[in-house]
Amino acid sequence: MVDYEVTVYTDDRVNASTVNPVHIKLVGTNGDSERTWLKSLIIFRGSVTTYTVSCPNSLGHLVLIELDKWQFFLLPGDAWFLNKVEIKSPEKDIYIFPVYCWINDSETHRFREGTALKVFDENSSIGQYAREQELSQRRADYRWNSYYPGTPHAIKADGALSLPDELQFSFTKTTEIAFSTATGLAELQLKGLLDNPENWESLDDINDVFRHKGTPLSDYVQEHWKEDWLFAYQFLNGGNPTLIRRCKTLPENFPVTDDMVFIPDGSNLSQELTQGNIYLSDYKNLDGLPANIVQGIQQYLTAPLVLLHKRPDDKLMPIAIQLKQTPAEDNPIFLPTDSTYDWLTAKIFVRSADFSEHQLNAHLLRTHLLAEVFVVSLLRNLPMVHPLYKLLIPHTRYTLHINEIGRIRLIGPTGVFTNFAAAGGRETMLKIMARSLSSITYRSLCIPDDIADRDLQDVPNFYYRDDGLQLWNIIFKFVQGVIQYYYKNDKKVARDSELQTWIADIFEHAFLSQPQTGIPQRFTAVPELVKFATMVIFTCSCQHAAVNNGQFDFCGWMPNTPATLQRPPPTEKGTTSEATMLQTLPPINVTARGMATAWLLSRQSSDFVPLGHYPEEHFSEAIPRQLQKEFKVELDRLSITINERNKSLEIPYTYLDPKNVENSVAI
Ligand code: FE2
Secondary structure, eight states, X not given: OEEEEEEEEXXXXXXXXXXXXXXXXXXXXXXXXXXXXXXXXXXXXXXXXXXXXXXSSOOOSEEXXXXXXXXXXXXXXXXXXXXXXXXXXXXXXXXXXXXXXXXXXXXXXXXXXXSOOOGGGOOSHHHHHHHHHHHHHHHHHSOEEOOSTTSOOEEOOSSGGGSOGGGSOOHHHHHHHHHHHHHHHHHXXXXXXXXXXXXXXXXXXXXXXXXXXXXXXXXXXXXXXXXXXXXXXXXXXSSOTTSOEEOSSOOTTOOOOTTTSOOSTTOOHHHHHHTTOEEEEEOGGGTTOOOOEETTEEOBOOOOEEEXXXXXXXXXXXXXXXXXXXXXXXXXXXXXXXXXXXXXXXXXXXXXXXXXXXXXXXXXXXXXXXXXXXXXXXXHHOOTTSHHHHHHGGGGTTHHHHHHHIIIIISSTTXXXXXXXXXXXXXXXXXXXXXXXXXXXXXXXXXXXHHHHTTOTTOTTOHHHHHHHHHHHXXXXXXXXXXXXXXXXXXXXXXXXXXXXXXXXXXXXXXXXXXXXXXXXXXXXXXXXXXHHHHHHHIIIIIXXXXXXXXXXXXXXXXXSOSOBSSOOOSSTTOOOHHHHHHHSOOHHHHHHHHHHHHHHTOOOTTOOBTTOOOSOOOOSHHHHHHHHHXXXXXXXXXXXXXXXXXXXXXXXXXXXXXXXBSSOOO
16 A cells, blocks of 8 residues: 545635535546545644545556545535645655635535646646536636626626635625725714715815825825816826826817917927927717716716826926817816816816726726636636636636626616716716727737827826836736746647637627737737736736725815716806805715715725735746746835835825735725
């Protein structure tokens, strides 16, 4: 007889223990072991326990293990979260079998040895069979659903709790969210704000909504929100840094002339356009769409054009705003020299348009919904033993769960966005997302290309760009190291049929097979795969952090980013006042719900996993594990650099500090 030492690592999370008998079978190239009981009455959470499995002869190279957890007669069935199994063979070889999932039934589950294998590397029939079975089961478990026409497809599910257990939030995260929601709403209820449909009587009253919940930045925004420089700053480093671009020629529908705008130092608009000092934010995506009706009152959504000037002192300042796309007498071009409330009202309409553009396009579509397709495609097409699965799976955590919640609580029929945002009507929401999807390009998802295409390489004080490019480069280097280790030449990429079905699924279900997006439809070379995988990780982690984490900072003080407006934009100058501004801003209950949502969505969970941290050990080989360590070291270094830089900034830019970037779209 020969003995195999089998060490079982059970996770430490709540409810991970099992009282059910567990059996294991080892499968090797020279045969199988008996199905052997792991002799424990209880396998405790957080435990590491070694058992012996005896066989008449060596099993050769171990290919997989089979595990089953049997519900014993009178004992209740339970769920067991197993991290990994480590096996020491009689030949003293160590085999690691990553699991990282809940086992909550009595079925037999197969887990492959951790060395990554591409489909054409499989040289055992049992390995090939296990691979096919795994994918066949996954394709049955994870099916596509066309949720909204013209938008990326989603997983077919009946709410978050119908998802497989390992895709759901942990007990810790669920409890924290429930507690924050309950306490946040209870506070607003106690103050009588949630049911009060009246308009605000003064700006000071708004301060009472979440008086002690402000962040340093939301407090700062409250103090400075009327100032032009902060209005301009937000196009670069606010919650939505994705719209602004350099403008060399004015759009035909934005007829600003030299004599309209004041440019210091004797220059004029024409010269500044030529010299590359003019920038444009154009909300044409929102044009011509009916705004929501909230509590029986018609709301207003505009599609503004904003012109900005980079002054010699490197400050970006707004110089002209047109609130509707078509130039007309009743669509004035507002200027900083207009009356205080004309100019402030114009800026409020821009910020409110930005709320819709930011939430529906930059945040929901370009991170949450794309990430969902990346996750489902990964699960449907790549088995656990595939190197790309091992590389990308940490960047998928909780994404399907948060998206299921969002589809119900934010954009579902009774969701906060649907009920209270200017763009919340179903038809409008759908059109904005469909328009946004049809204008997505592969280049716009890759920050070096995006910055070049928006011609923003040299705009000063653009920290989203500075930190984002550094992060892209660090991720790229890591991904390149891993992929080049597994794919020694282009031929290996081209002949990996699983990789090809993965990208084909993404092209079809994320980008609705639109070739003008430039999204690859198949991979033919290693660099193509490296760039695409870098984009996936960057989108799921950094890009999401950039557009998610500042929600309360910039929306916490409602007048800075109203979710909706309840008076039409002014059609002539000289008709605004403090009173019209207060009538235009959303009423008390809409404000309270918007601020509560932004607060909740900006909170960091205690089981947050920062970018580059890999608590699950999917890779067994030394080189990818070493690359993971180096990746983390580089991210730590960048974090120090960003912190140093931030010390000298009036507003520290923290959203892309790697310590604040979560590995995946998880909130
Ligand atoms: Fe988010």
